[in-house]
Amino acid sequence: MPQIVQLPLIFASQLFWLVVVFGIIYFVIAKGMVPKIQSVVEDRDRKIADDLAAAQKAREQAETSEGVYRERIEAGRSEALKVAQEAKTKAALDTEKKLKAVDEKVGTRIAEAQARIRAAADQARLELEPVAAEAASELVTKLTGQKVSAKDAEPAVKAVLHG
Incomplete structure (x- = not known):
């Protein structure tokens, strides 16, 4: 094979050109592309760090806002309970007054x-006294046969009726 025989003759020149081409490629990549890639990576890392810091700051603000919100809700709830209790007390007093008034009317x-x-x-x-006196006189007449007038029976009837 003739290529193998020529190998020692052209090996040095091929090796030279190989080193030259790879050297050029290395310098182009090392001096042109790598700094751009490194700046992009650094920018990306800086952007991620800034975003994380902003997210942490927003989280802290949200927690603070939530605390204020919860305090306001508790204050509102307390105020609502206070108003409800006052309304209950007022309604109870009004009801008591109305019941007293109705109770007085009913009592009267x-x-x-x-x-x-x-x-x-x-x-x-x-x-009833005259009717009872007359009935008593008739009973005495029927039971005893003696005639007693209603006027004579009235004192006895009054004594029984009035105790």
């Missing part, structure tokens, strides 16, 4: 009704 009506009942009972007793 009961007293009036009792007075009317007593008057009616007294009137009934007054009307």
Whole structure:
């Protein structure tokens, strides 16, 4: 094979050009591309660090806002409970006043009704006395055969009825 025979003759020149080409490629990559890649990576790392710092700051602000929000909610809840308790107390007092007024009206009506009942009972007793005296005189007449007038029987009936 003729290529193998020529190998020692062209080996040195191929090796030279190989080193030259790789050297050029190395310098182009090392001096041109690597700094750009490193700056992009550094910018990216810096951006990530800034974003993480901003996220941490936002988190702290959110926690602070949440604390303030919770305090406001608790204050509002306390105020609502206080207002509800005051309303309950006021309603209880109003109800108590209304119940007293109604109780007084009912008590007055009961007293009036009792007075009317007593008057009616007294009137009934007054009307009952002559009827009872007459019935007593008739009973005495039927039982004993003696005739007793209703006027004579009235004192006995009054004594029994009035105790």
